[in-house]
Amino acid sequence: MSAPTLTVRTVMHPDPVRVLPDHPVGDVLLLMNRERIGSVLVCDAADRLVGIFTERDLLRRVADAVPGWRIYPVADWMTPDPHTIPADVGWEEAMTAMTRRQVRHLPVVEGERVVGLLSSRMLIARRAEYLNERVEERTRELRRANDQLMARDLELVHNLRAAGQLQKSFLPHAPPDWPDLRWALHYAPLDHLGGDYYDFATPDADHLGFLIADASGHSVAAAMVAIMTRFAFAEVAHSATRPGDVLAALNRRLSGVTEERFVTAFYGVYDRRTRELRYANAGHPYPLRYNAATGEVKPITAQGFLLGVIPDEVYVEKTVTLNPGDAICFFTDGLVEARNEIGEQYGTDRLTECLREPASEAELVQRVLKCQRAFCSDTPLTDDLTLAVCRFQSDDTAVSPANWAPV
Secondary structure, eight states: OOOOOOBHHHHSBSSOOEEOTTSBHHHHHHHHHHHTOSEEEEEOTTOOEEEEEEHHHHHHHHTTOOTTGGGSBHHHHSEESOOOEETTSBHHHHHHHHHHHTOSEEEEEETTEEEEEEEHHHHHHHHHHHHHHHHHHHHHHHHHHHHHHHHHHHHHHHHHHHHHHHHHHHSOSSOOOOTTEEEEEEEEOSSSSOSEEEEEEEEETTEEEEEEEEESSOHHHHHHHHHHHHHHHHHHGGGOOOHHHHHHHHHHHHTTTSTTOOEEEEEEEEETTTTEEEEEEEBOOOOEEEOTTTOOEEEOOOOOOOBTTOTTOOOOOEEEEOOTTOEEEEEOHHHHTOBOTTSOBOHHHHHHHHHHSOOOHHHHHHHHHHHHHHHHTTOOOOSOEEEEEEEEOOGGGOOSSOOEEEO
């Protein structure tokens, strides 16, 4: 409920002291001193305003007054026909009027009847009191609004946390148990919900597919797109061994339903009989392959447009043969686009250096994350981050079933 408007009626003195025009000046001064007031209204017998006598009137005349001036009628020393102001005028207009007319007292009238007296001291004091009341009222309103927002925020955080747990439940708990492959993975949405997504598919006993995808943005909107990607992938990937066909099918299903958002994705299908990885890319950061035989780290490149933008996009496939000891690092752009305090990106060159030294898949993930955190220092991340490392090994050195290491 808003406070009433501050008007002259709310700040005036409603019962000002009145004297008759023939009242002696000396008696008027005694009255003013006794009442501790700086002015009196001079009214006739019919209570009509004829003038005002103030301390200023006294000072203006007393220096030149002749002896015996105290018995002079106040009508001789008053300001006749003073400026007046209506009772329902706002206090800002009253303050302006007093400043413009250079007076500190204004009789308040309704018609010909005096209903009060306004003084600058009274106006300023009441204005300060009024503003304090308004501040207190607004403070109470803001406190109530803040309490409501805090309650809604707690509810929202609770719901987002629950939604985040639900989203994580859509991710695979572990990859298929193939002894020739070992995996380690780090998944860290920026908020409770994220736009990153990864999944596995086994079209048949000899093929294992791995998808890593990133919906633009983060939080709720990106998470919804990621979830749509998950359901679309579940529809097509478990019966197809061609990664280009899978990305094309995902693209058709996402076109026109993601509004202004898009999805980057890399999908590779590993053939355990030939040790070949056939893959296709939809605008996603290139995975990096560590070659155990040469010690080199090189990107696995393929061209393709983002998902959900061009419905008829064709995704070209490529293949790479993998040998025991080789490792592939899959990641979303939240890893390499992280910045330090001067705005410099972590970048793929630093990631490549982290992958050159041989290590287990879990150690590689930990090394990369440690390197990125050291580079960024205290600068917070601004995007979701997913990092997966897959290491290939011969069947006789594989350890099963401990081939999954969430990090």
